[in-house]
Amino acid sequence: MDGVFIRVEVADAARSDGELARRLEEACPVDIFAATDAGVAIVHENLDECVLCELCLDAAPPGAVRIVKLYDGGASLERQPA
Numbered sequence: 001m002d003g004v005f006i007r008v009e010v011a012d013a014a015r016s017d018g019e020l021a022r023r024l025e026e027a028c029p030v031d032i033f034a035a036t037d038a039g040v041a042i043v044h045e046n047l048d049e050c051v052l053c054e055l056c057l058d059a060a061p062p063g064a065v066r067i068v069k070l071y072d073g074g075a076s077l078e079r080q081p082a
């Protein structure tokens with residue numbers, strides 16, 4: 001699930017959520033998420049196109065999505081659950 005620069009993690013509990021999958025597919029400007037019958041899929045070949053816009057984090061419940069910057073020692077963007 002890794003690009004060279006970016007890894008996107010979707011929490012197990014969120015991965016099968018079809019509605020979330022549709023929201024993520026719509027939100028990401030570089031098509032890193034795809035909505036499938038099984039829920040959220042990651043489009044691996046697009047991972048390194050991530051522009052760190054955080055629109056996916058805004059579209060998902062806190063804790064559901066995490067963006068890991070592999071080029072920056074694994075620093076991550078995420079919303080913490082309350």
Ligand code: SF4
Binds near residue numbers: 032049055057067
């Ligand atoms: S931060 Fe922006 S570009 Fe990166 S995966 Fe999320 S929505 Fe897509």
